[in-house]
Amino acid sequence: MTDTTNAPHTNALRKGYVPSRFGQLHYVEYGDGEPVLLLHQTPRSWTEYLGVLPLVGARYRAIAMDTLGYGASAKPEGPHSVERFADGVGDLVEALGLDRFHLVGHHTGGAIAVEVAARFQDRVASLTLSATAFVDDEKRSGVGGHGRVDHVDPKPDGSHLRELWDRRRGFYRPGEEAALTRYVIDALTVLDRVEEGHESLRRYVMEPRLPQITARTLAVCASGDHFSLPSLPKFAAALGCETRVLSDGHVAAPEQVPAEFARTVLEWVGRADGPAVT
Template identity: 30%
Template sequence: MIEKIDFDRTFSHHMAEVNGVKLHFVSGGTGEPVVLLHGFPQTWYEWHRIMPALAERYTVIAPDLRGMGASSKPTSGYDHQTVAEDIYQLVRHIGLGRVSIVGHDVGAPVGYAYAAAHPDDVRRLVMMEGAPQTVESGGYWHMGFHAEPDIAESLIVGRERMYLSWFYRRFGYNQAAFTEDDLDEYVRWYSAVGAMRSALQYYRHAQQDFAQNKESQKQKLTMPVLAIGGEHSLGSYVEMMMQDFASNIRGSVIKDCGHWIAEEQLEELTRQLLAFLSE
């Protein structure tokens, strides 16, 4: 079992201005640094149950990505390379060197972009339920919906709780993975002025991201990469996608799990991360 600790005594909240944006991040622990990059529609809080176990061995940094959570919400800069540069400059601002990166959902291709731009500064990379792409390959209907300017936020704003609760259920296997407290936390941040508009920008830079990835994949990553998928979500697809971008890959499909791995299979994910990061 994951031991409970006093989260507020172990971790602290900070703000940093880097790359023209103010980023909120939570940090704690000691040891080699591990950066946790959340997905949509989430914030740093996605990792709050796993951070204590990691902090026993590592310095943990969990930022809110540009446009999400308590980070500022500019009108531009939501392509993966720019967001990765945000995180790179944050790591430098904190005074850290080489890091391991764990990314989930949109945080995964951001983590890849970081590793592709600064390969000597990344020890290990974990890609969870997300991977860079070089061609548009369809996908779930919400990706096209979110990519439509104005109309998507017009239909969601004011109905955030309904939309987010549906979203978590729709892409999860364990329907009880998100508690009411979890939902309250995310609704609080995604109901803020400009929050949904900013978050949806990640879906509106797909063509730019495709072009960036096509260029980056000319030089495959050589650091160890762990590609994780949920059995009832992307499964082995994450590993398959990463074959085009990295040469030292291992795959993992977590059973009885959908898209929300940190919530649905906390203990198994913790076990795999600690084993991979400590090699």
């Protein structure tokens, strides 16, 4: 069942843009206090955190940005990469004056968060990696098959719209059509480059970046997300971090179980600094 506890009050969301070396970056925020920056998966936008923002924003300044190249953020030419996505995050962090912040990343956003945490080190107060792929030689080599996740070829009769819906329908349950609709809207916004986020993730050389992370880290995954669950013990081994499995949800966990997702973030953000316990 979809977790709808404390449904979002969208009229309290604040939207804004900041300049960057690539053009304007779009973000949405809720609340005040210590900043918690949330990074979405591709090809999504900030709306992946629509239900999470008010819950985290009840205690902190919750900020969800549109990743460079997605949503309403600038869409520069040239190949996407995790490193360039992180450049965009860095530009937003500096433009907003976030001297110290908590960082949350989901799926591709988690890989971006790894790169950002490695760069900003002690400025990242805590790191939450949600359903983040552990990108190693096996992942980069395509063992198990990569395939195209979201690609569809536009057709004159519009049937590609249904095809796009069907490509992700298996990750959502009856009653979650609104969330699936938001995915389709986001994917259509970048339809000509819809696979590039996934491709950039598979090229990312993550291993040397992990030792550069100094923030206390939590790796978490929804119980139904069989794509990402195998990464939890790998992050635990590499980072000595805690891991947690949400009681429900799949690839779209922030939308499917927003209250549990937000509680997990709030507990980790609010924990006193100290050594992680595995």
